[in-house]
Amino acid sequence: LRLKKLKVGVICYPTLGGSGVIATELGIMMADRGHEMHFITSSRPFRFLDAHPNIQFHEVKIDGYSVFKYPPYDIALANRIAQVIESEKLDLLHVHYAVPHAVSAALGKDMANSTIGVITTLHGTDVTILGHDPGLRNTVRYGINKSDATTAVSESLRQETLELIEPERDIMTIYNFIDNEKYKPVDPGTLKSDLGINEDEKVLIHISNFRKVKRIPDIIESFKGIAASINAKLLLVGEGPEKNAIEALVNELGLQEKIIFTGKRDDLPELLAISDLMLHLSEKEAFGLVLLEALACGLPSIATNVGGIPEVIENGVNGFLVQLGDIPAAVDKALLVLTDEELYTTLKEKALLTARDKFHSSTIVSQYEKLYYEVAENK
């Protein structure tokens, strides 16, 4: 028996990689279920394609006062949270990231003199990077302790957080999900030839925000080994801080003809449809949302056995896992997958099944919805 629809304030970095995608897709799917979703953010979430009747956006404005070296965004956010709690009579706050968002939520709640429930979702970077900084560990712990419930996007992140942060209460794992209507096998039309790839060439793909943690030089070295044995091209999709260094490496290795930088793209299902294998060799990864996007499009991956990745990619089932930095193993596994047709077909089928059975949006969104009610009703 569900008595009423909820009014939920969502705090996230809407344009930041996987966590932004999860926060906005979850908001849209909750809105589709009739809940009133209030995004309190600095910029308009990029996935808001159409104006949804159950979604509102509350901008956090911050002036660049010359007296401040760093504009106090976290305080401005807390202030806006306090206003929206009161003006919209919110039932609940869902914040993505312990630092800074859970801390701003605690402050905003206090400013509003409110008892509103707060759910914090950990995505990785806040714990795996900030949690190792002794000065910030207490802040992460404070953010979690001030929340009524904390979720982690993988069991690995949950364990790591419990060990590193030692919060007062338990953390619950709720896996990431994708929009199954968008991520599915699609007809890519003439995309392969449009990108200058011949029909008989195998296509490898890497999608990320080109940060150091993604270890793109390992991707390039692995591809070099693969391309020495078979006719193949590599698509590098995305933008980010390492882009120039990667371009320089590609030139140095003389791979310009074989590696295509596509920049940021919106047509990921089509790009995945023309691809034969994903390479994802990060040194840290709480989940690896692109791996799930690939699975949902029927694409197997070679990925590193780190963080939450083994919860998404099952070795020998829907892809292969290799140790961090083990380029010869990545080359071997990629060549095996790309040359054994029978194995490839099985991996592809299992990829689709993993996305459908373990990470389906309806299952995961229901887990969040259940938690929303539990936290809201306990107040």
Ligand code: GMT
């Ligand atoms: O990995 C990034 O560079 C971005 C970051 C983010 O906040 O979007 O990704 C984290 O959250 C994603 C969504 O939950 C996860 O899929 C990523 O694995 C996680 N990144 C890391 O743990 C490094």
